[in-house]
Amino acid sequence: MxxxxxxxxxxxxxxxxxxxxxxxxxxxxxxxxxxxxxxxxxxxxxxxxxxxxxxxxxxxxxxxxxxxxxxxxxxxxxxxxxxxxxxxxxxxxxxxxxxxxxxxxxKKPTGTLVLDALKGGKRLFLIGTGTGLAPWLSVARDPEAFSRFEKVIVCHGVREVDELAYRDFYTADIHDDPLVGDEAKAQLSYYPTVTRQPFERQGRFTDLINSGRLFRDLGLDGEKFNADEDRIMLCGSMDFIKDMGALIESHGLIEGSNAEPGDYVLERAFVG
Structure with a gap:
């Protein structure tokens, strides 16, 4: 050559x-x-x-x-x-x-934790543990989330109180967001829980859901997910994803994807 x-x-x-x-x-x-x-x-x-x-x-x-x-x-x-x-x-x-x-x-973002992968409904639950909060920081600032759902509920589970990163953002700062501030005031709920320290709410999401407390705390009708109205996104550890997916499906919800939107989605490509 x-x-x-x-x-x-x-x-x-x-x-x-x-x-x-x-x-x-x-x-x-x-x-x-x-x-x-x-x-x-x-x-x-x-x-x-x-x-x-x-x-x-x-x-x-x-x-x-x-x-x-x-x-x-x-x-x-x-x-x-x-x-x-x-x-x-x-x-x-x-x-x-x-x-x-x-x-x-x-150069090639991808994933299933997107609104396109969910069917329409009334309530959008964004449930994550640890750094599994990250995609909800994106979705909860998307105007489409508030136009498609009457309520957007961000659920964040951590081990210790100081791990509730972005707590101030969800309780106050998002209300000043130039695009979704007014919608967030009216439609967004923030639901934190801690497992290893005293806090206003303690326990794993599976326990809070099985006991019905999550629904009571949020002032929702019934004590289980409603397959006709509730849509859910999940992000966290593999064990969390597995346990939550099984629990959600026991309530009658069906997993969705980019190709076929459903009642709930999770990210299988990575964890956390």
């Missing part, structure tokens, strides 16, 4: 954008959020996830993980909510990022 042929060989396009870190917020020693610049060509539906990563050390392959996009589809920047794993291949490094650093961003 001649040197000219080598020079003319096409350069393979990278599957990633290289985006700048705009800000970092550490909630606890286990949780943090960060914002990235958004490429002009990057499009996604609220609730989707994308691959996030850092270049490999010593010239190795990039280290990547799937992350739900926590900002709404119309936002000018991209927000993410992450755990910190001391020995994690990615988060052990990602938790140390600073504004101005570069993070790899995948």
């Amino acid at each position: 001649t040197s000219a042929a080598v020079q003319d060989a096409p350069v393979k396009a990278s599957p990633f954008f290289e985006e700048k870190v705009l800000w970092v917020k550490h909630w606890t020693d286990r949780l943090f959020s960060f914002g990235l610049s958004r490429p002009e060509s990057f499009r996604f539906r609220s609730g989707e996830f994308v691959m996030i990563g850092l270049p490999g050390e010593d010239g190795g392959k990039p280290v990547l993980r799937a992350y739900s996009i926590a900002s709404p589809s119309w936002a000018e920047e991209l927000e993410f909510f992450s755990i910190k794993v001391e020995d994690g291949p990615l988060t052990s490094r990602l938790q140390k990022i600073q504004p101005g650093d570069t993070v790899l961003l995948g």
Whole structure:
């Protein structure tokens, strides 16, 4: 092969954008959020996830993980909510990022935690544990959520009280949102629960649902999900997804997908 042929060989396009870190917020020693610049060509539906990563050390392959996009589809920047794993291949490094650093961003967002995958109804339950709150930060700021449903109920379960990241956002700040502030005041409910510390509400979601307390606390008719009116999204650990999916189906709801909308959806491609 001649040197000219080598020079003319096409350069393979990278599957990633290289985006700048705009800000970092550490909630606890286990949780943090960060914002990235958004490429002009990057499009996604609220609730989707994308691959996030850092270049490999010593010239190795990039280290990547799937992350739900926590900002709404119309936002000018991209927000993410992450755990910190001391020995994690990615988060052990990602938790140390600073504004101005570069993070790899995948070019193809995808996922099933989107409004398109649900049939119409009256109430939308967004139920997540830990960083499984992330997609609800996107969906709950999407005007379509409030136009399609009379009530939007964000349910967040954590182990300790200080892990209720974004609590102030759901109880106050979202009311000042330029697009959905008025709708959030009238239609949004925030339902936090803690499992390992005293709190106004304690217990796992499966127990709160089985006992009927979740429905009583929210002032809803009946003490189980209504397959005709309730639509549900789930995000959290694999055990949480498995247990909640079985419980929801015992109430008569059917899982949906992008190809065939249903009564509830979960994300099988990744956890948390």
